[in-house]
Amino acid sequence: MNMILSKTIHKELYYKMILCRKFEENAAKMFNLGKIHGTTHLCIGEEATGIGVCSVLAKEDYILQTHRGHNQSIGKNMSIKRMMAEFLGKATGYCKGMGGSMHIADFSVGSLGANGIVGGGIPIATGAAFTQRYTKSDSITVCFFGDGATNEGAFHESLNLASVWKLPVLFVCTNNLYGMSTHISKSMNISDISLRATSYGIKGISLDGNDVLSIYRETVKAKEYVLKNGPMLMVLNTYRWTGHSKSDTQEYRTKKEVDEWKEKCPIKRHGEYLLSHMLFSKEDLELMHIQAEQEIRDAVTFAEDSPEPCIENILDDVYAE
Amino acid sequence: MREITYAQAVREAMSEEMRRNPNIVFFGEDIGVYGGGFGVSLGMLDEFGEDRIIDTPISELAITGCAAGAAMTGLRPIVEIMFSDFITLAMEPLVNQAAKNRFQFGGQASVPMVLRTPGGSGTGGAEQHSQSLEAWVCHVPGLKVVIPSTAYDAKGLLKAAIRDNNPVVFIEQKLLYCTKGVVPEVGDEYLIPLGKADVKRIGKDITIITYGRMVPRCLKVAGQFSKQGIDIEVVDVRTLVPLDKTCLIESAKKTGKVLVVHEACQTGGYGGEIASTVVDSEAFPYLTAPVKRLCGMDVPIPYNRYLEAQIVPTEDKIAEAVMQLQNY
Numbered sequence: 001m002n003m004i005l006s007k008t009i010h011k012e013l014y015y016k017m018i019l020c021r022k023f024e025e026n027a028a029k030m031f032n033l034g035k036i037h038g039t040t041h042l043c044i045g046e047e048a049t050g051i052g053v054c055s056v057l058a059k060e061d062y063i064l065q066t067h068r069g070h071n072q073s074i075g076k077n078m079s080i081k082r083m084m085a086e087f088l089g090k091a092t093g094y095c096k097g098m099g100g101s102m103h104i105a106d107f108s109v110g111s112l113g114a115n116g117i118v119g120g121g122i123p124i125a126t127g128a129a130f131t132q133r134y135t136k137s138d139s140i141t142v143c144f145f146g147d148g149a150t151n152e153g154a155f156h157e158s159l160n161l162a163s164v165w166k167l168p169v170l171f172v173c174t175n176n177l178y179g180m181s182t183h184i185s186k187s188m189n190i191s192d193i194s195l196r197a198t199s200y201g202i203k204g205i206s207l208d209g210n211d212v213l214s215i216y217r218e219t220v221k222a223k224e225y226v227l228k229n230g231p232m233l234m235v236l237n238t239y240r241w242t243g244h245s246k247s248d249t250q251e252y253r254t255k256k257e258v259d260e261w262k263e264k265c266p267i268k269r270h271g272e273y274l275l276s277h278m279l280f281s282k283e284d285l286e287l288m289h290i291q292a293e294q295e296i297r298d299a300v301t302f303a304e305d306s307p308e309p310c311i312e313n314i315l316d317d318v319y320a321e
Numbered sequence: 322m323r324e325i326t327y328a329q330a331v332r333e334a335m336s337e338e339m340r341r342n343p344n345i346v347f348f349g350e351d352i353g354v355y356g357g358g359f360g361v362s363l364g365m366l367d368e369f370g371e372d373r374i375i376d377t378p379i380s381e382l383a384i385t386g387c388a389a390g391a392a393m394t395g396l397r398p399i400v401e402i403m404f405s406d407f408i409t410l411a412m413e414p415l416v417n418q419a420a421k422n423r424f425q426f427g428g429q430a431s432v433p434m435v436l437r438t439p440g441g442s443g444t445g446g447a448e449q450h451s452q453s454l455e456a457w458v459c460h461v462p463g464l465k466v467v468i469p470s471t472a473y474d475a476k477g478l479l480k481a482a483i484r485d486n487n488p489v490v491f492i493e494q495k496l497l498y499c500t501k502g503v504v505p506e507v508g509d510e511y512l513i514p515l516g517k518a519d520v521k522r523i524g525k526d527i528t529i530i531t532y533g534r535m536v537p538r539c540l541k542v543a544g545q546f547s548k549q550g551i552d553i554e555v556v557d558v559r560t561l562v563p564l565d566k567t568c569l570i571e572s573a574k575k576t577g578k579v580l581v582v583h584e585a586c587q588t589g590g591y592g593g594e595i596a597s598t599v600v601d602s603e604a605f606p607y608l609t610a611p612v613k614r615l616c617g618m619d620v621p622i623p624y625n626r627y628l629e630a631q632i633v634p635t636e637d638k639i640a641e642a643v644m645q646l647q648n649y
């Protein structure tokens with residue numbers, strides 16, 4: 001039988017997903033206006049993954065995000081204001097403007113940081129889980145990475161290590177079928193990535209990555225499981241609607257494929273569930289949208305009004321005292 | 322003569338070499354339809370097909386090692402590593418295998434491969450997508466290291482690198498990809514031998530020794546100083562290993578004042594090698610001022626665009642260093 005989720009949880013999941021969607025739509029807009037330097041990786045279409053997983057976690061549980069990690073950060077209750085400020089490279093941003101969108105971190109809520117190196121977070125997560133076991137904490141580490149990252153040595157070495165040491169780490173693979181332009185059929189000889197767990201003698205599961213409720217429920221179970229048994233690999237099958245990054249012309253896939261996936265929008269799906277189960281009314285959802293839009297506007301104002309970091313402080317964080 | 326971009330020059334070098342030698346294959350992430358992270362290989366898939374333009378999984382260690390193995394057995398692979406920061410993942414096969422296999426097997430093997438990768442900051446890529454790590458590879462005997470600063474040099478040097486029988490690390494400059502330069506027509510073949518520096522501007526008062534994207538910047542500063550009657554010679558090292566010591570030393574003897582400029586961090590940077598090459602030579606008695614280095618600050622590359630621009634040698638900082646030498 002399905003675990004019953006409270007109205008509060010439903011609201012949290014839905015609100016975080018629309019907040020993330022609007023955050024990114026806004027980020028893309030600012031990008032096009034030239035307000036943002038560098039590049040950005042949007043997770044539009046994948047919101048259910050990080051939000052479904054992270055909403056289960058306690059503050060003490062660690063997460064390691066990916067370059068496409070806004071949904072993971074928002075899921076872990078990070079502040080939109082400080083994320084937006086970091087995006088603009090401002091001193092009030094999460095990393096004082098030093099990291100940008102690819103390196104958002106908030107240690108105060110257990111986020112050990114997004115990574116610009118594909119697979120770079122996987123060994124780090126393993127180490128964080130080592131600490132948790134060593135200090136006998138009852139928290140876990142969740143490590144996010146993409147399908148493409150599972151072809152890096154870091155993935156295989158870390159899963160092996162975590163499996164022999166039975167570390168409390170949940171490896172979450174966001175399978176959006178592509179690593180940049182490369183379809184998984186060209187980069188691996190399997191289509192179900194959770195099979196990779198078998199080589200390490202750990203549990204692997206594969207879920208619909210656009211079903212936020214099933215992701216939430218399975219994560220509740222997974223947290224218990226990894227605390228007791230050691231690592232597990234959870235594969236969330238989803239799709240990114242936009243290009244890989246700002247410079248992607250998407251020659252490698254068809255519009256038809258993209259449109260088909262847009263039909264499976266995780267937000268629309270959850271919204272329909274809420275209405276059909278009469279958990280919320282149309283007006284309730286409408287209000288949430290208005291609130292989220294206001295939150296984004298406030299974040300943009302905060303970020304734009306914030307100061308740039310100064311060159312005088314550039315050496316401050318190269319070494320610890 | 323026609324002008325093409327630095328990126329086009331790199332593409333032409335690869336394509337021309339691939340036409341003349343069927344044993345050249347090209348490995349990299351998203352180099353096919355996508356054309357590589359910076360569009361350098363756009364169109365090559367159409368001409369050479371999937372057998373030779375090979376999209377790989379995201380596995381830098383494996384593809385670099387695979388290239389080394391293929392090189393030892395008769396092919397001449399080119400590997401593209403999307404950002405030079407990711408050579409960290411390819412270091413083992415590059416440093417312990419490709420660089421060593423000729424020597425440690427008593428000369429039986431040769432490893433004719435080219436690892437191409439773009440380096441440098443200025444794109445907002447932040448800490449993990451902006452580094453200049455050339456000093457790392459310069460420190461490994463068995464590897465050659467090239468960093469071109471113009472489209473002309475990029476083409477001629479890459480063709481030579483592909484024909485070289487050793488592993489060559491060919492570091493391109495992201496911020497130069499779109500810059501244009503005069504390059505002979507396709508078919509008017511030229512090669513630039515590895516190990517030859519190039520005097521990009523002749524002068525008599527001060528020598529600036531530099532490479533990569535700092536070359537155009539130093540040339541600009543030199544142009545400004547010429548109006549004030551200070552005549553700066555700009556030497557583009559082009560090939561860091563092997564280093565054209567003669568060229569550097571001759572220029573130092575002529576001007577007596579040397580400024581070394583590079584974008585990479587100062588500590589452990591290749592500028593130290595260049596400076597000591599000059600000091601530890603017959604140029605020493607000709608020097609009329611200490612050899613000076615102007616490098617990137619010893620910090621990771623920050624995301625914020627203003628800070629990012631300030632931690633590398635700027636035109637102002639280069640001009641200031643020139644004045645210090647001039648007034649010494």
Ligand SMILES: Cc1ncc(C[n+]2csc(CCOP(=O)(O)OP(=O)(O)O)c2C)c(N)n1
Pocket residue numbers: 066067068116117118119145146147148149150176178179180244350379381403407410
């Ligand atoms: C070690 C490394 N190699 C290559 C890249 C360039 N790169 C950035 S994201 C990406 C694709 C990653 O694919 P996947 O893991 O599936 O994540 P997705 O982008 O699909 O979310 C690549 C190749 C990188 N950042 N780091």
Ligand SMILES: [Mg+2]
Pocket residue numbers: 146147148174175176177178179180
């Ligand atoms: Mg992917």
